[in-house]
Amino acid sequence: MNSMADKNRMAEMLNVSLEELDELVKEGVIREEGGNFPIASNIQAYLSHLKAGADDKETKESYWSEKAKHERAKRKMSELKLKKLKDRMHDAKTVEVIMNDMMSYFRKRTMAIIDEVAPKVVGMTNPAEICDILTDAVNAALTDMSNYAFQGEV
Numbered sequence: 001m002n003s004m005a006d007k008n009r010m011a012e013m014l015n016v017s018l019e020e021l022d023e024l025v026k027e028g029v030i031r032e033e034g035g036n037f038p039i040a041s042n043i044q045a046y047l048s049h050l051k052a053g054a055d056d057k058e059t060k061e062s063y064w065s066e067k068a069k070h071e072r073a074k075r076k077m078s079e080l081k082l083k084k085l086k087d088r089m090h091d092a093k094t095v096e097v098i099m100n101d102m103m104s105y106f107r108k109r110t111m112a113i114i115d116e117v118a119p120k121v122v123g124m125t126n127p128a129e130i131c132d133i134l135t136d137a138v139n140a141a142l143t144d145m146s147n148y149a150f151q152g153e154v
Helices: 007-014 018-027 039-088 092-121 127-146
Strands: none
Touching: 007 018, 007 039, 092 127
8 A cells, every 4th residue: 555645745755846856757766656656665766866876976976086096196106207307307508518528528538548659659560569559548548538527517
């Protein structure tokens, strides 16, 4: 025995306006039978509808909460990467000054090979001996250059 209510009474029982009740009927949440509404089944259907809406809201809130956490983590990672890059990067002017200094040192050290080797090979005629002396001098110069350290100011 399913009690029935008219439209006004059903809206009052569900605490909704008549327009909201019409929308619930249109959505298929509330069932109408010949202008009247079965009370028990419609109250159960409406409570299920409210619960589903609350679950959807909770799911949406949970989604946005997780998305916000994810975005914060991505921002933090980006900030850390940027800091790391800033710590490892130099402006173009600094690089230019250091490279010019390094090239100047390279030129001086390479030209010094001539002064070191010339006295040793004067009068020598054996190409293998001359080659050995040149090889030793070039290797020594390369070793010196590999230990290059910028001494100036930027």
